[in-house]
Each structure stands twice: as structure tokens, then as C-alpha cells.
Amino acid sequence: MSHIEPEAEGEKPLDPVMDNVRRKMIRLQIVSGLIMFVSLMAVFGAVVYKVWGGKAAAPAPAASSATLIPSDQPLKLIAALPAGFTVSNVSLSGTQVLFYGKAADGGARAYVFDMTTGRIAATIAVGE
Structure with missing residues (x-):
């Protein structure tokens, strides 16, 4: 039947060039495995x-309405808008209120009122 030669059973030694390639590949596998493990x-x-780990609290806004308004009484602030200004829209963001409307001269304006300081923080002329 089939006769197995003893020479076919044993491994033949690799030539030096292939042995160097094999060593480099083994080294590359070890380094890659260590990097993946780390x-x-x-x-x-x-x-x-x-x-x-300690659960970090969510960063609080610089001035929240909870710290702005005392618990025993509400704030009484006056936003001094210019005479003749007609408010068409109001928007609140945190401690700032935006008043949008038309000025006495007919131009569109936006005023940002800051409740922490109690004054107009910005005047914006809106152009078309």
C-alpha cells in the first residue's frame, strides 16, 4: 500500500532567510499582542x-436661576428698555432675557438683559 518514508515524517530545517522571516513574524505577533492587551x-x-469611581457632579451653570432667586421672596428687577421700543418677542435663557422688537426709528433691535447684574448686557441692531 502506501509506504511512508522516514524522511517525509521529520521536518526539514529552514534555510537561514526563511528562519529570519519566521523569527520576525513571531516577534511582530508578540508585540502586537502586548499592545492589544495593554x-x-x-x-x-x-x-x-x-x-x-466617584460620580462627578454635572457642571453647574455659572449662575443658575436657583441661586439667583431667593427662596423667601422673588426678585424685583426692571429692564430699562429705550423709549419707543416695541417688544415683539421675548426669550429666556438661563439668567438672560432677550427682548426683540422695533426701535422708535423703525429698525429691528434686540436687547439682552442679564438678571444677575440687573442691566442690559447687549444691544444688537438687526439689519436686513
């Missing part, structure tokens, strides 16, 4: 830190 541990460390 990266994976960094990701796991970040996840564990986020889950079990």
Missing part, C-alpha cells in the same frame, strides 16, 4: 473607573 486593559480600567 489597550484592552486601559479600556476596562476606564469602564471600571466610570462605574465605580
Whole structure:
């Protein structure tokens, strides 16, 4: 039947060039594996830190309405808009109020009133 020669069973030695290539490939696999392992541990460390580490409080706005308005009485502020200004829209963002409308001369204007300082913070002339 089939007769297996003893020479076919044993591995033949590689020539020196192929042996160098094999060593470089093994070294590359080891280095790549170590880099992947370190990266994976960094990701796991970040996840564990986020889950079990001290939960950071959400950053509070610079001046929130909770700190602006006393609990026992409301604030009484007056936004001194120019004479003849007709308000067409009002918008609130945090502690700032935007008054949009027409000035006495007919031009569109926007005034930003800051409740923390109690004064007009910006005057914006809106052009078409």
C-alpha cells in the first residue's frame, strides 16, 4: 500500500532567510499582542473607573436661576428698555432675557438683559 518514508515524517530545517522571516513574524505577533492587551486593559480600567469611581457632579451653570432667586421672596428687577421700543418677542435663557422688537426709528433691535447684574448686557441692531 502506501509506504511512508522516514524522511517525509521529520521536518526539514529552514534555510537561514526563511528562519529570519519566521523569527520576525513571531516577534511582530508578540508585540502586537502586548499592545492589544495593554489597550484592552486601559479600556476596562476606564469602564471600571466610570462605574465605580466617584460620580462627578454635572457642571453647574455659572449662575443658575436657583441661586439667583431667593427662596423667601422673588426678585424685583426692571429692564430699562429705550423709549419707543416695541417688544415683539421675548426669550429666556438661563439668567438672560432677550427682548426683540422695533426701535422708535423703525429698525429691528434686540436687547439682552442679564438678571444677575440687573442691566442690559447687549444691544444688537438687526439689519436686513
